Amino acid sequence: MKKIRDFQEFVSKGERLYLRHLSVDCVIFGFHDDSLKVLLLKWKDGGHWCLPGGFVKKNEAVDDSATRILKDRTGLDDIFLQQFHAFGDPFRDRNKELLSIQGKSGKWLMERFITIGYYALVEYSKVSPQPDWLSEECKWVDIHKLPKLIYDHQDIVRKALAELRRSLNDHPIGYNLLPEKFTMPELQRLYETVLDKTLDRRNFQKKMLSLKILERLKERKTGGAHKAPYLYRFDKKKYAKAVKQGLRFGF
Amino acid sequence: MKKIRDFQEFVSKGERLYLRHLSVDCVIFGFHDDSLKVLLLKWKDGGHWCLPGGFVKKNEAVDDSATRILKDRTGLDDIFLQQFHAFGDPFRDRNKELLSIQGKSGKWLMERFITIGYYALVEYSKVSPQPDWLSEECKWVDIHKLPKLIYDHQDIVRKALAELRRSLNDHPIGYNLLPEKFTMPELQRLYETVLDKTLDRRNFQKKMLSLKILERLKERKTGGAHKAPYLYRFDKKKYAKAVKQGLRFGF
DNA sequence: TAATTATTGTGTTGAACAAACACAATGATG
């Protein structure tokens, strides 16, 4: 992929390259330090925060646009990605004065955009956040400590989180959000964080094990200042089979 | 609203009026004769079947486009409407040769469209299906006996049904799909149809009543050749309260 | 008008699951 040097070049090429009025925004979830994080960008100009996003090439599937954006910001392929909502209010991106667009060629950017929202589940430690040409910074932010975001990006995050919660009942999110090996307490804290409530340790373990998609490994010693918990990993075969049959968690 | 006289006028005005590359398609569900129906249109030209759809005006919220389309095809306001997916494959509407567009002004219609899918739940008897200017016919079709549909409209229906099933756990669909007064067997057959499986009559009733959103009325005599079942209706207050707290059906 | 028939209304039981809870084992710390 050819790199776009600067803003002006991007703006003038954009009109030829992209579908008008249509963008993609991604809510990229990660889990670290017992909290749920979202990957955000900070604009060079003005320091405003926003979600990683981009546009749809004229011959590109919208899903592929999302995949491309994710790859650009995280360096990762093969990400779990889920389209969840299209945001189509005509005033959703009204205050475009935030962008300092000059010249006639940038007009397309000032027009109204409908954006299609995707959320992604990634393994925190595998991501190397990369700012785009617009941004000075790309970093993880605790979902409960979000800065003010541009446009309706706050709503987009809220909706993404709501959909993530909804999907808890069908989809074992630990598979995508945790490293390959993890402990039961870690898995539990993930669920507690997403659901924003505490769960009973013993009942949680029973429920998880009853799904028969986990495999228990040897002890883990290092680090923790207390009794070393077992490590688990997902059993891919059983996992795939279970998902196909339709898992029912009870959250 | 000014009526659009014919195809050519529509095509030439469209470019000024609508956002490019963006459409809305609606899967309108109704329930009648113990079966789930979808409202379809049949084109004058070629007799192809499709979903009711339309385009997004330059200053119109996408949700409002869907509402407008629904009003035009059914005559109804205040419809339960739910956006469920954006279909963004570049070849999804490839075979545009189905449309016989002539003239330069129609070019916009031949380009690629991303369509945003909505499903609606309506009370069958209240709908008076109205063809649009493209169509000779607008009618209800059993969801299990669909004709061949244009483009990816079959996929759109499939996805809508999947989402409807998913929503069964949070949303009491009977409220939108049945007439104000209905019997327990009717409600049950609705669920059986949507889920495509039979349910135990007694357990179903217990579950429904335990939600405390139904109000039982007097007997119903007319019609049925057997014991007359009670009539029920939704108790709007309790219903609203329950939905807000998050219903959990167990399907 | 009384028997027939299909359907509705209701209740019970046993099994599966969920919530609440207690105690022993462990590994680092001082």
Add this chain to the structure above:
DNA sequence: CATCATTGTGTTTGTTCAACACAATAATTA
């Protein structure tokens, strides 16, 4: 080697779910 926070496991109790049976009723018919 005693302490401490945390993990591993099991029991009890109540709730929900699945499977099932029988009496009541409204139109039909004999």
